Amino acid sequence: MPGYNPAELGCGIVHIGIGNFHRAHQAVYVDEILRRCGGDWRITAVSLRNPDMRDRMQSQNCLYTLCERSADTESMRVVGAVAKVLVAPESPAAVVEALAAESTRVVTATVTEKGYCLKPGGRALDLAHPDIEHDIRHPATPKTLHGFLLAACRLRRARGLPGFNLLSCDNLPDNGALLRDCLLTAARLQDSGLARWMEQHIGFCSTMVDCMVPATSEAIAEGIQGRAGYRDTACLLSENFRQWVIEDNFVAPSPDWRSVGVSVVADVAPYERMKLRLLNGSHSALAFFGALQGYTYIYEAAADPQIRNFVRLLMQREVLPTLQPLPDVDLERYCNTLLARFSNPSVPYTCQQVASDSTQKLPQRILAPALEQVERGREIPLLSAVVAAWIAYIFLGSFSQQCFPLNDAGAQQLVDMLKRQKAQKAFPTQDHVTALLTHAGIVPARLLRSESFTSTIREQLERLVVGGGEKLLKELTEKTR
Incomplete structure (x- = not known):
């Protein structure tokens, strides 16, 4: 079990793009920090597309079982790091409010390479992408990672709140700088003052993440539940190897990443x-x-x-x-x-x-x-x-x-x-x-x-x-x- 009472700890992290990888990687590191150090660092997770993950986790208080396997060993744990799951298409405003909350100090993202809406083969934001066009023209009802982050930064600036640390956790080179450039490109098309505020108040951190997490087939889920002895609609499997390297470009308080084996370095x-x-x-x-x-x-x-x-x-x-x-x-x-x-x-x-x-x-x-x-x-x-x-x-x-x-x-x-x-x-x-x-x-x-x-x-x-x-x-x- 988690080793702490999740209900006693508040949220300080918003994660965009909840899926199996996040739940077997970043959420596990956060779970270890909560177990060792406590603190208000639980995760408000966001699905940008559909309610499936929310529906599977909500009925069990967002607790889930992770089974970690090597070729000859196996261990299981219940992870309590995720506090709730928001579904962006159902309530974009709730997602923006979570990102703009004063308690939010860290935002992480795993939206896969295509979630960055880049031009083919390049590192520039595709301004002709229909969802990007929508978010630039309709900033109050965002659809993309970029649109939600811009809306949250606009709200934080209006409320006089500080920025947050933004960690891109997708398999793209120099992913923090890439996300920064894409966001600032979109921001300048909406409000040059917002772009300047983001340059000063958002800590864009590149990261390297590594853990093999297969899709959860019905057979995998049945095997985990059989060994655990209880029903778990959100269980998953991963290898027993995990690595995370984060660029030290923080502008806001962060969890003690180093205490759980994360490498914090000058150049990722x-x-x-x-x-x-x-x-x-x-x-x-x-x-x-x-x-x-x-x-x-x-x-x-x-x-x-x-x-x-x-x-x-x-x-x-x-x-x-x-x-x-x-x-x-x-x-x-x-x-x-x-x-x-x-x-x-x-x-x-x-x-x-x-x-x-x-x-x-x-x-x-x-x-x-x-x-x-x-x-x-x-x-x-x-x-x-x-x-x-x-x-x-x-x-x-x-x-x-x-x-x-x-x-x-x-x-x-x-x-x-x-x-x-x-x-x-x-x-x-x-x-x-x-x-x-x-x-x-x-x-x-x-x-x-x-x-x-x-x-x-x-x-x-x-x-x-x-x-x-x-x-x-x-x-x-x-x-x-």
Whole structure:
């Protein structure tokens, strides 16, 4: 059980985008702080879309069971950090009031990459996005993360209240600065004075977060409830590894993050790059090649000797050279730890879950290190193969008996192009691949100008579509030993 009386503690944190990851990560760190130190740091959580999480948690006072598993151990705990869940579409005003409350000192967000409403492949706010257009024109009835934060800051300024610490917890490079730039862009279109106030009173903190949290299937939920001995409509599963690195850019009081193992540092960027490129990039590679080889789960793909060897060489040969040394991290050991975590059958991530929204994920996970290596004049057959596998995943998922559900709105224009190209006898040609990569809108222009990069992807894509991944993986791993 939590080890404290949740009803005796007030709220000091608002979290936007409550889902399984937040409940297995940030909320657990807060739960540990409340257990050790007390304080009014419970969480008011916000769902930006639907009432599902609120409905599952509300009937049990927002308590829920977290089951943490390694390959051979298991532990369970009841988390009491979340005080209530608000549903934004039902009551936007209640969300704004929670954010603008004097007691709110920290705001965290996990809205996934697409929740930032960015231009494709870039770091600028998409002002043509319909929800962003709405929030700029109708500031009293926001829909997006940006709109709610702007409305709250406007209200805090009007009431003469101080600002808060704003922590972006999504898998985007320099996520705090990115959120700051997006918010200030939108604020200037509404009120230049508000933008200046935010620059002075909001502590934009970048973070790096890490914990593998699969979707809660019916079987997972039944297993947890059976072992716990009670009904829990909000239970979930995670691995027993958790990491959080926060940029020390605070302007308001904060919980004692360090007391529960959070790293508070001056610069998060090296940790972000390490995690995005090694963990998330490898995760995407496992998802694409695993699905193409007929595997359902990531741990199955990680157990395949050829895929596992490919991922190991990808990290060692083409990704590690793009990272700077960290004083407290052994990067080689980190890579070995990742392979062990990926192989954990107790945390059943599906390949399809990891492959979802790949147009939002690949720029920072795969294309950024690819560009750095190409600009250094280095060959990148392994990084190129991940891009080829992504296109093959879209192609075979759309036009073969495998039929992977893409769950990626950004890939629809590629599906449409592939439909047209599939009818042509010669596929894929160099022109096909260049057109696909260009219209994806996520590949840097400097990479597109590399004939070696595009021709390598064309050759690899052809082999994946015609002969599958096994032979290509074998040749790639033999060549790079």
